[in-house]
Amino acid sequence: MEDLKQRIKQMIVDHLFLAVTPSKIGDDEPLMENYGVDSVALFELVVGLEEDFGVSMEDRDFSVDTFRTVNTIAKFVEANS
Amino acid sequence: MSVDAFFFADDLFGVWRGVASAQQVWVLAPPFGEEEKSARRTLTDIALAFQKRGESSLLFSFRGCGDSKGDFARVSLIDWRADLTNAIAEAKRRAPEAEIGLLGVRLGASLCLQVATAQNDVTELVLIEPLLSGRSFLSQQMMRQKIRAQMTGEASAEQQTATEWEDLDGWPLGPKMKSELQALDLMKQSFEVRARTRIFQVGPKTEVAPPLRALSEKLAASAEAIVMPPFWNLLDYSDAASLLRALSS
Numbered sequence: 001m002e003d004l005k006q007r008i009k010q011m012i013v014d015h016l017f018l019a020v021t022p023s024k025i026g027d028d029e030p031l032m033e034n035y036g037v038d039s040v041a042l043f044e045l046v047v048g049l050e051e052d053f054g055v056s057m058e059d060r061d062f063s064v065d066t067f068r069t070v071n072t073i074a075k076f077v078e079a080n081s
Numbered sequence: 082m083s084v085d086a087f088f089f090a091d092d093l094f095g096v097w098r099g100v101a102s103a104q105q106v107w108v109l110a111p112p113f114g115e116e117e118k119s120a121r122r123t124l125t126d127i128a129l130a131f132q133k134r135g136e137s138s139l140l141f142s143f144r145g146c147g148d149s150k151g152d153f154a155r156v157s158l159i160d161w162r163a164d165l166t167n168a169i170a171e172a173k174r175r176a177p178e179a180e181i182g183l184l185g186v187r188l189g190a191s192l193c194l195q196v197a198t199a200q201n202d203v204t205e206l207v208l209i210e211p212l213l214s215g216r217s218f219l220s221q222q223m224m225r226q227k228i229r230a231q232m233t234g235e236a237s238a239e240q241q242t243a244t245e246w247e248d249l250d251g252w253p254l255g256p257k258m259k260s261e262l263q264a265l266d267l268m269k270q271s272f273e274v275r276a277r278t279r280i281f282q283v284g285p286k287t288e289v290a291p292p293l294r295a296l297s298e299k300l301a302a303s304a305e306a307i308v309m310p311p312f313w314n315l316l317d318y319s320d321a322a323s324l325l326r327a328l329s330s
Contacts, residue, residue: 014285014286015284015285017285017310038232039225039228039229039232039233040314040315040316042228042232043221043224043225043228043314044311044314046224046228047221048285051286051290057224062224062227062228062231063231064228064231064232
């Protein structure tokens, strides 16, 4: 799970072009508030999940709540990969 | 060096940069809808970079888009391919001795590829993140709308009242355009392109993704990954320096 979270943090930094070190992102840190994740950025994370983890998100699966924190994303990836 | 904003072929709005004596002229084909708005600044940066090295360009909008005339809900990809052909003719008229290059972004790139097949005199073809599959583009747009709906509390796509057309980020997607986009699949089409063809992937990855790699092999084109944000999605300005450097090679 720790490895998965690190990969997710790397994906977030890459896809959002963030100027932070992935390890600085807290597992429960609110991504939207702390990293300014808006609807455009959120779409990039959906693309990132598909490209980097092979997890394709169908319309009906999508929930903003999935992207609240690294932990919530990790749970989704684990359940769907 | 002149800059001229004008209408041509009745309905199409274009911005010409350069001189009639240029040896190279580029027709710049934008994406459509919201992507066109976001890509405008980068396409202008590209036009300015071309102008700096003595090459002319015509940046235009497809009918129903930007400042071009026409009803977006009624246009089709056939119309837009005709627009691109008209833009090539206008570029040739303005720089008669120049070699013709086509540079497109997203759907503009896909249309450039289709039109270049029928144009023997296109010598350079630059495809920036071409849409390979219209169907997956449409499903991405639906996802985008769903994301926005959940984040803002606005009506989601499936809650919208059924009409003749669907809403694509505020752009009314007519049934004809929708079915043409659903049918668009560059990997299933055959192309005979004589132009030197370069494909650019734009995004966070340093390696070209397999689908674009496959297209480059199919076209015997080069493919390069440019690490920069997908500028056609962004409201903010994104520095196009890395793309401009790649284009200059």
